[in-house]
Amino acid sequence: MTREELTQHIIGKFGGRVIHLEAGKYDPLFEIKAEDIVDICRQLKEDPYLSFDYLANLGGVDTTEHFEVVYNLASVFKKLRVDLKVILPYDRAEIDSVIEVWPSANWYERELWELYGINVRNHPNLTRFLLPDDWDQGYPMRKDWDAPDFIRMPER
Amino acid sequence: MGVIRKLPAMAERIPGGGIVLTSIEAILHQGQAKSLWYLLFGTACCAIELMCTGASRYDFDRLGMIFRPTPRQADLIIVAGTITKKMAPRLRRLYDQMAEPRYVIAMGGCTIKGGPFYYDSYAVEKGIDHIVPVDVYIPGCPPRPESLLEGCIHLQERIKKQKLSDWADGRK
Amino acid sequence: MTLRTEEFVVNMGPHHPSTHGVCRLLLTLDGERVKKVEPIIGYLHRAIEKICENRTYPQCIPILDRFEYVTAMSCNYVFSLAAERLAQIEVPERAEYLRVIMLELNRIASHLLFYGVTAMDIGAYTPFLYGLRERELIIDLFEMTCGQRLTYNYIRIGGVSQDIPPEFAPKCREAVRIIGEKMSDYEGLLNENPIWLARTKGIGILKPEDAIAWGVSGPVLRASGVKHDLRRDDPYSIYDRFDFDIPVQPNGDTFDRYIQRLDEIRESLKIITQALDGLEGLEDNTIKAKVSPNFKPPAGEVYARIENSRGELGVYVISDGSKKPLRVKARGGSYNQLQALPLMCHDVMVADLVAIFATLDVIMPEVDR
Numbered sequence: 138m139t140r141e142e143l144t145q146h147i148i149g150k151f152g153g154r155v156i157h158l159e160a161g162k163y164d165p166l167f168e169i170k171a172e173d174i175v176d177i178c179r180q181l182k183e184d185p186y187l188s189f190d191y192l193a194n195l196g197g198v199d200t201t202e203h204f205e206v207v208y209n210l211a212s213v214f215k216k217l218r219v220d221l222k223v224i225l226p227y228d229r230a231e232i233d234s235v236i237e238v239w240p241s242a243n244w245y246e247r248e249l250w251e252l253y254g255i256n257v258r259n260h261p262n263l264t265r266f267l268l269p270d271d272w273d274q275g276y277p278m279r280k281d282w283d284a285p286d287f288i289r290m291p292e293r
Numbered sequence: 294m295g296v297i298r299k300l301p302a303m304a305e306r307i308p309g310g311g312i313v314l315t316s317i318e319a320i321l322h323q324g325q326a327k328s329l330w331y332l333l334f335g336t337a338c339c340a341i342e343l344m345c346t347g348a349s350r351y352d353f354d355r356l357g358m359i360f361r362p363t364p365r366q367a368d369l370i371i372v373a374g375t376i377t378k379k380m381a382p383r384l385r386r387l388y389d390q391m392a393e394p395r396y397v398i399a400m401g402g403c404t405i406k407g408g409p410f411y412y413d414s415y416a417v418e419k420g421i422d423h424i425v426p427v428d429v430y431i432p433g434c435p436p437r438p439e440s441l442l443e444g445c446i447h448l449q450e451r452i453k454k455q456k457l458s459d460w461a462d463g464r465k
Numbered sequence: 466m467t468l469r470t471e472e473f474v475v476n477m478g479p480h481h482p483s484t485h486g487v488c489r490l491l492l493t494l495d496g497e498r499v500k501k502v503e504p505i506i507g508y509l510h511r512a513i514e515k516i517c518e519n520r521t522y523p524q525c526i527p528i529l530d531r532f533e534y535v536t537a538m539s540c541n542y543v544f545s546l547a548a549e550r551l552a553q554i555e556v557p558e559r560a561e562y563l564r565v566i567m568l569e570l571n572r573i574a575s576h577l578l579f580y581g582v583t584a585m586d587i588g589a590y591t592p593f594l595y596g597l598r599e600r601e602l603i604i605d606l607f608e609m610t611c612g613q614r615l616t617y618n619y620i621r622i623g624g625v626s627q628d629i630p631p632e633f634a635p636k637c638r639e640a641v642r643i644i645g646e647k648m649s650d651y652e653g654l655l656n657e658n659p660i661w662l663a664r665t666k667g668i669g670i671l672k673p674e675d676a677i678a679w680g681v682s683g684p685v686l687r688a689s690g691v692k693h694d695l696r697r698d699d700p701y702s703i704y705d706r707f708d709f710d711i712p713v714q715p716n717g718d719t720f721d722r723y724i725q726r727l728d729e730i731r732e733s734l735k736i737i738t739q740a741l742d743g744l745e746g747l748e749d750n751t752i753k754a755k756v757s758p759n760f761k762p763p764a765g766e767v768y769a770r771i772e773n774s775r776g777e778l779g780v781y782v783i784s785d786g787s788k789k790p791l792r793v794k795a796r797g798g799s800y801n802q803l804q805a806l807p808l809m810c811h812d813v814m815v816a817d818l819v820a821i822f823a824t825l826d827v828i829m830p831e832v833d834r
Contacts, residue, residue: 160764200785218768241680241804244804266506274415288411336508374509377510417512
């Protein structure tokens with residue numbers, strides 16, 4: 138299946154629930170609402186033509202206007218790739234966990250909570266693991282984070 | 294090697310044989326400097342260069358240095374790699390568990406002042422000299438095995454310059 | 466009279482000779498049998514992703530070198546691939562051949578280090594000296610080309626930074642020949658050794674469907690029987706011009722994960738020989754495309770992934786049109802393999818846990834970033 142056929146197949150399957158974005162420069166990129174994420178991921182995994190059974194990457198982004206959560210999916214046997222994105226506003230940063238679809242999302246979502254402060258519902262173990270145990274200085278990967286001993290590289 | 298070869302001849306010329314006169318410091322320095330056993334403490338990239346220095350081409354064993362897995366049997370700790378804020382209390386605890394005399398070599402740029410992680414990093418300890426007292430600093434990112442060997446030889450020279458009176462007053 | 470036993474918790478601390486870096490394992494033991502394993506990470510979290518947000522694109526490449534330092538060429542390459550896909554840059558052919566040679570040499574060096582360190586964990590000390598002796602031949606080649614032994618900063622956006630000197634090709638062929646001959650030495654030391662077989666056969670089996678669900682990739686996935694290699698399935702660079710096999714192993718236990726990497730060394734030797742032959746026939750000598758010093762790719766997002774010696778190495782780059790990336794999210798194969806460690810450790814002894822952990826070939830900065 139080529140990239141265009143894959144895009145058309147997904148748009149045909151989900152209709153208005155996905156929005157195709159032009160920003161994806163190499164693989165198709167779709168924007169999804171936060172409520173639909175678990176259902177769409179499960180359908181993408183169980184579709185016999187697509188079978189996206191491998192979650193390659195799950196990351197958070199802080200553009201200075203909102204949060205985004207990006208899912209990079211791959212299919213081991215059909216050799217396909219697709220990216221999904223969910224946009225979350227700053228005051229309602231919550232998302233459901235996709236751990237029942239792919240168990241490998243466990244530590245990725247824990248890191249998302251720890252470094253960005255995005256709450257992940259239905260996660261079995263949201264505890265601190267990358268930062269020191271007595272960390273009390275907030276969520277470091279946010280763009281507006283600062284601390285007394287944080288030294289920024291000077292512009293040249 | 295020169296001392297050992299000359300020894301039987303000196304021993305025989307003294308009437309009664311078998312007595313050698315030297316200072317206690319010379320014997321202690323030979324013993325300490327020529328057989329430093331180091332603790333295997335490698336966190337990041339410099340640990341690979343430490344392993345290469347202990348392997349076949351650049352050999353640590355010819356300086357008398359063998360790695361030990363536990364701090365109770367080591368008298369040198371080569372801190373190779375970045376130390377983060379989460380790891381710093383563990384490094385201090387390992388240093389406290391070593392028996393005196395104990396020495397510290399700071400290997401690589403990250404242990405001197407933070408290295409490439411000085412700017413923009415929120416979780417890196419920028420230098421280890423406020424955690425443990427350091428004897429020799431070896432710059433480089435990562436330093437070549439020859440630099441590490443030179444650093445160890447510097448440490449041996451430093452040990453040979455120590456005096457017994459330093460220990461007696463408890464200054465070390 | 467019944468014997469009362471109870472389980473107790475033992476800490477296999479961040480400083481341990483066989484935890485390959487700084488990983489802490491909390492073991493719940495019943496006698497010598499392991500009932501539960503919980504890996505605790507974060508002792509090497511250096512905030513590489515936050516640093517990359519305040520550096521220009523060419524400045525990110527030496528920072529990402531430290532992300533996976535045993536195969537630093539792959540880290541350079543994956544970021545350059547992402548930047549080239551964003552800006553639609555065409556890389557000259559000589560640069561592609563040089564990149565393939567460097568990537569495969571780096572893969573062999575990493576597997577030789579794995580061979581030495583794994584054997585030392587399980588108790589054999591001689592393979593460590595043998596493996597590192599051959600690795601020095603490859604490191605000499607890298608030092609001849611770019612001057613560094615471990616963190617190279619050689620593969621740049623648009624090509625490579627320097628051309629190879631004339632004595633590189635004969636020395637590389639000589640190194641390939643020597644390593645090919647020594648493979649029989651390596652296998653003769655361990656493959657039929659009864660102690661090695663008793664410690665590794667049938668221990669720590671990972672089933673293929675579990676491996677895919679937990680996102681495991683690379684030699685661990687192929688040792689469980691799944692024939693998936695990104696050089697074939699999602700091809701990048703000029704790998705489609707070379708003729709090489711993809712070995713798989715049937716069982717998925719510790720012994721298979723060890724044999725899998727030795728087989729992969731042989732395939733990489735074939736690729737290097739073909740690439741050196743292809744390099745001789747080229748007339749054009751450009752090694753880098755014209756990229757402006759103020760590199761500003763157009764706004765967009767891309768996820769680039771390559772087959773590394775530890776699994777899938779991927780980088781997700783978001784650009785907003787300025788000279789610094791908005792977000793760089795790096796992902797290494799060891800992260801998923803460490804998550805899947807409890808699956809392989811049902812009711813094993815502590816010594817078996819050390820053997821399983823050694824053959825997973827985990828590097829901690831890839832996990833902690």
